[in-house]
Amino acid sequence: MYETDGQRLLKMRAQRLKLRAAMTSGVLTVEGADNTGRVTYRTYPEMRQALRDLDRDIADLATAIGEGSGVRRTRQVVMTGRSGW
Structure with a gap:
């Protein structure tokens, strides 16, 4: 059976x-x-790596079929402020 x-x-x-x-x-x-089927992972970090790979594959496929620009994630958040003193 063909899968779209x-x-x-x-x-x-x-x-x-x-x-x-x-x-x-x-x-x-x-x-x-x-x-x-089922997948058994050895460690939690291995599961995190699989999740990162899956997120990347999902973003690539979504971009390829034109469903948005994919998911953007930030690694660092910088906050600046100004005190009124």
Whole structure:
């Protein structure tokens, strides 16, 4: 069965939600997006790396099919202020 880019994007987003839920609960095993398989990670940092890779793939696919410009994340926030004294 042929899968469109939109369907792939939905599956990847569902997988991201499942991975985030597993990371929150501390479980190292995650079911696949279509419930056909499962992935067991060795460590939490490995899960974080998989989440970063998945976020990058989702952003690339969303940009390729013209669904926005993807997700932008900042690494540093700088705040400046001026005292009235």
